[in-house]
Amino acid sequence: MSRRSPLRRAAFLGAATVAATVAAVALTGGGPAQAAAANLxxxxxxxxxxxxxxxxxxxIANRGDAASTGWTVEFDLPAGSSxxxxxxxxxxxxxxxxxFTNAGFNGTVKPGATASFGFNVAGAGVPAACTINGASCAGGGPVTTTPTTPTTTTTTPPPTTTTTPPPSGDTVNVSTxxxxxxxxxxxxxxxxxxxxxxxxxxxxxxxKAGTAAKPITLSGPTGAILINDGPSGDAPDCPVPTxxxxxxYGLWLSGAPYWNLTGFTVQEAKKGIVVDNSPHTTIDGVNVNHVDEEAVHFRRSSADSVLKNSTITYxxxxxxxxxxxxxxxxxNSNWACHGNSGGxxxxxxxxxxxxxxxxxxxxEPIDVKEGTTGGLIRGNTFDGRGISGENSADSWIDVKGIGYTIENNTGTFAPPGVxxxxxxxxxxxTSPSFDNGCGNVWRNNKSDLGGVGAYAIKISSVSKCAANPNVVYASNTVTNATSGLTNITVTP
Known part of the structure; x- marks a missing residue:
């Protein structure tokens, strides 16, 4: 049974719901009139x-008196939409x-229950010529039925209890x-x-921890999708596996350094991938989307980690x-829980x-928190559509860390958003004291502010970083800015 809250469900459907096109399928079939049947x-x-x-x-809703055993929805999109x-x-x-055929978890739709699937469309065209299970979505069609059969009583020996051994070997293939x-x-x-x-x-x-010489790898295709309908149960004061x-969380590494995560998708979770006290984690080519809060979080001193070649949306x-x-x-307000390196x-x-x-x-597409140092943010593409403005979120990156290099990124903004x-x-x-927000370098970044943003790079305080200044190089470029490249002196 799904534990998704009504709040999550409402948010996932979105506040901008427009008039829906309803495709109701009244499914009928042969056989005795008294036979139970699905009606989708x-x-x-x-x-x-x-x-x-x-x-x-x-x-997909079932208004019949028997469960469906699967469904297939087909439709056409006009040229120019995909x-x-x-x-x-x-x-x-x-x-x-x-x-679209049902996934493994939502093919059986019990009477009175529903299942759903979602998709994004590039273009404005809406589905047409819809069918479900081969029948027109505007009319009747075949049904999945549960035939009435005589009751047969048989005597069977008691089941044999077996224990499935844990997976082992250099390679473990999983499908459930x-x-x-x-x-x-x-x-x-x-x-x-x-x-x-x-x-x-x-x-x-x-x-479980890997080692530098023998990291642990979790890999899969984009079509391997991890979903967590939680949370549930009584949470501890600070989040640790309990x-x-x-x-x-869609995937949680806790005290598990030296993991490589490659290729798969995480979606429909409270948080996407959370890396706690797990340094030397590499995340490569994953897809994280449609999550309630943040997509990827390196937390509790998960230093020397890498996120690359990945896609994050929604x-x-x-x-x-x-x-x-x-x-x-x-x-720093959360260091009481997550400050495991000298507070x-x-x-x-x-x-x-x-x-x-x-x-x-x-x-923010990237939020760099205080107390972190020496990171590299390079070669990323930021699409600012949909930045909410809530909790001071109004830029591609907010840098409160120290000594970051931010280079060769491309950022754009267009409505909607703040x-x-x-x-x-x-x-x-913070306490202990740090030069938070100082010593960062921007070079070779391309910024299109969409006629909305003021500066490509806004430095909030120069005097606080006099001993370790932030540097904005002239190799950065900006278009469609209301104020310009930066509010500080540019370094050639």
């Missing part, structure tokens, strides 16, 4: 709309014709949520856990002010490289 309806709705596209969803991404289904395409949970719980250095395509629904957490409590669906794309470290969350020397972040990141500056810098007072 398929309802389409645009769940959100933006410049150049929209989000859509089909809801499905750019989808979730909770298996998509195939032939030209402008799209076919239970197998993945077992693999995460028993992982050993040097092991490679390989996900088959499909949807994995549950709580996925590991506390029996009876589901954090709601964050902060429930709490926009906490919907960062990438979160490095912790605010500080020292997420030092983290690299964020060559990622696509946005659109519809509700908070946007003040491309890159912002702030000095936060």
């Amino acid at each position: 309806s398929a309802t389409f709705a645009q769940t959100s709309v933006w410049t150049g596209g929209y989000g859509g969803e089909y809801t 499905v750019s991404s989808s979730w909770s289904s298996v998509k195939t395409q032939s030209g402008q014709h799209y076919k 949520a239970a197998q993945l949970q077992a693999a995460l719980a028993t992982a050993v250095p040097g092991q490679a856990i390989k996900l088959a395509a499909g949807t994995y629904r549950g709580s996925f957490v590991t506390t 029996a009876g409590w589901d954090s709601g 964050t902060g669906l429930v709490q926009p002010g906490y919907g960062e794309g990438v979160y490095l470290g912790s605010a 500080v969350d020292r997420g030092d020397r983290i690299q964020v490289l060559d990622n696509r972040i946005g659109p519809f990141i509700a908070a 946007f003040a500056n491309g890159y912002e810098n702030h000095n936060t007072s």
